[in-house]
Amino acid sequence: MISIENVSKWYGQFQVLNACSTAVRKGEVVVVCGPSGSGKSTLIKTVNGLEAFQQGEIRIGGTSVDAPNTDLSKLRSHVGMVFQHFELFPHLSILDNLTLAQLKVLGRNKDEAADKGLRLLERVGLKAHAGKFPIQLSGGQQQRVAIARSLAMDPVAMLFDEPTSALDPEMINEVLDVMVELAQEGMTMMCVTHEMGFAKKVAHRVIFMDHGQIVEDERKDEFFANPKSERARDFLAKILH
Amino acid sequence: MSYAFDFSDLSQYADVLLHGVVVTLGLTGVSTVLGGALGVVGAALVLRGPAWLRWLIAAYIELIRNTPFIVQLFFVFFGLPSLGIQMGEIEAALLAMTVNLAAYAIEIVRAGIESVKHGQYQAALSLGLSGRQAFRYVVLPQALAAVFPALLSQVMIVMLGSAVVSQISVQDLTYAANFIQSRNFRSFECYIAITAIYLVMAILLRRLCNGLGSGLFAGQKR
Numbered sequence: 288m289i290s291i292e293n294v295s296k297w298y299g300q301f302q303v304l305n306a307c308s309t310a311v312r313k314g315e316v317v318v319v320c321g322p323s324g325s326g327k328s329t330l331i332k333t334v335n336g337l338e339a340f341q342q343g344e345i346r347i348g349g350t351s352v353d354a355p356n357t358d359l360s361k362l363r364s365h366v367g368m369v370f371q372h373f374e375l376f377p378h379l380s381i382l383d384n385l386t387l388a389q390l391k392v393l394g395r396n397k398d399e400a401a402d403k404g405l406r407l408l409e410r411v412g413l414k415a416h417a418g419k420f421p422i423q424l425s426g427g428q429q430q431r432v433a434i435a436r437s438l439a440m441d442p443v444a445m446l447f448d449e450p451t452s453a454l455d456p457e458m459i460n461e462v463l464d465v466m467v468e469l470a471q472e473g474m475t476m477m478c479v480t481h482e483m484g485f486a487k488k489v490a491h492r493v494i495f496m497d498h499g500q501i502v503e504d505e506r507k508d509e510f511f512a513n514p515k516s517e518r519a520r521d522f523l524a525k526i527l528h
Numbered sequence: 529m530s531y532a533f534d535f536s537d538l539s540q541y542a543d544v545l546l547h548g549v550v551v552t553l554g555l556t557g558v559s560t561v562l563g564g565a566l567g568v569v570g571a572a573l574v575l576r577g578p579a580w581l582r583w584l585i586a587a588y589i590e591l592i593r594n595t596p597f598i599v600q601l602f603f604v605f606f607g608l609p610s611l612g613i614q615m616g617e618i619e620a621a622l623l624a625m626t627v628n629l630a631a632y633a634i635e636i637v638r639a640g641i642e643s644v645k646h647g648q649y650q651a652a653l654s655l656g657l658s659g660r661q662a663f664r665y666v667v668l669p670q671a672l673a674a675v676f677p678a679l680l681s682q683v684m685i686v687m688l689g690s691a692v693v694s695q696i697s698v699q700d701l702t703y704a705a706n707f708i709q710s711r712n713f714r715s716f717e718c719y720i721a722i723t724a725i726y727l728v729m730a731i732l733l734r735r736l737c738n739g740l741g742s743g744l745f746a747g748q749k750r
């Protein structure tokens with residue numbers, strides 16, 4: 288579904304991504320972890336072309352992300368992305384947040400889009416808030432709306448960039464629950480997260496990054512049982528206390 | 529020292545005053561729409577356009593912000609005909625007001641756009657919106673909401689500043705006062721009257737726009 292081959296990226300002299308290669312198969316859940324500044328956000332944003340890269344190739348369902356003839360908007364409309372800071376549109380109601388791209392990108396009509404939006408809000412337990420504005424919701428609720436907003440586009444894969452790290456602890460689980468459910472339904476997911484409980488529960492593979500490199504790319508059990516590199520061991524020790 | 533006020537015969541000039549009000553409001557309205565639209569387009573170009581265009585717009589903004597409005601007006605009305613560009617006084621006033629407002633509006637809207645977090649733009653793109661759609665539906669509404677008070681102030685400045693268009697014989701509110709006092713020689717009363725009218729117009733317009741604004745931008749008190 289997603290293939291990342293030898294991707295490198297520089298900011299001037301500074302190399303953020305160093306020959307990263309991996310793949311996410313259909314229905315697979317891959318967790319990406321690693322210390323802050325290791326390039327996780329940058330990597331995941333190269334997947335849907337939000338960040339450009341100088342070397343290598345990324346393909347989604349066979350379509351190259353940075354080929355000149357690729358319709359990037361169309362490609363992105365098939366790949367959901369959930370951000371650390373939710374990024375709901377503050378000037379639109381919750382329902383309008385869910386319908387905007389359905390109307391403007393997919394060309395659905397108003398009723399269709401609202402219908403879909405409401406069904407997804409119901410699914411994340413927030414149908415009653417459809418008419419509110421984002422600022423009136425808690426962080427956890429906003430992030431659930433953000434997930435529903437992505438799902439409204441019927442994505443073939445979902446990307447998450449630390450979806451729970453900006454949340455108060457008591458709100459983390461309500462968001463993780465939605466993600467777990469998605470994973471169990473067979474959604475293809477690439478998740479940057481340090482929630483190792485989530486990883487243990489639903490991930491198929493875990494990628495560990497450091498200094499712009501993919502240091503480990505292992506099956507989940509393998510990764511937790513005996514991480515090969517020193518750096519991953521240290522990281523796990525810190526994060527699991 | 530005593531002055532005997534006499535407003536009695538002002539009433540017979542009510543239609544002249546009303547005509548002046550209509551002209552002043554009309555000029556302000558049209559230049560606000562045109563200047564505002566140019567402000568949005570200009571701001572987008574300043575942030576995204578080719579270098580030469582950015583430079584050109586920056587020069588235009590400097591030129592307008594550092595010269596008196598009345599000079600800009602005279603330049604349009606008395607200067608441009610030398611280049612063969614002839615226009616009536618209303619058109620000249622509209623052009624000068626629009627060009628003036630647009631320069632300030634570009635700066636204000638640009639600041640508004642820059643105040644919108646980059647993540648908002650990324651989120652819009654990630655949903656498949658094109659860059660243009662992301663700007664139009666996500667960034668711009670937030671930018672305008674953020675700078676609405678500043679834009680409104682600028683419109684007020686333009687409206688009040690438009691009094692000088694009477695200098696090129698546009699029959700605005702100030703022109704009406706000049707006209708009336710040249711007939712009835714009651715200049716004090718005349719200027720008291722139009723001062724009051726300007727004041728009421730400005731206050732009402734500000735109220736109206738603020739009301740409109742908070743309706744339009746509901747839900748995003750940030």
Ligand SMILES: Nc1ncnc2c1ncn2[C@@H]1O[C@H](COP(=O)(O)OP(=O)(O)O)[C@@H](O)[C@H]1O
Binds near residue numbers: 298303322326327329
């Ligand atoms: N626009 C940028 N310009 C220069 N350096 C950047 C930019 N964005 C990110 N970086 C740097 O790239 C590195 C990786 O960033 P990021 O992908 O956000 O890391 P992570 O998500 O793993 O914390 C960091 O060292 C960060 O400082």
Ligand SMILES: [Mg+2]
Binds near residue numbers: 327328329449
């Ligand atoms: Mg990050």
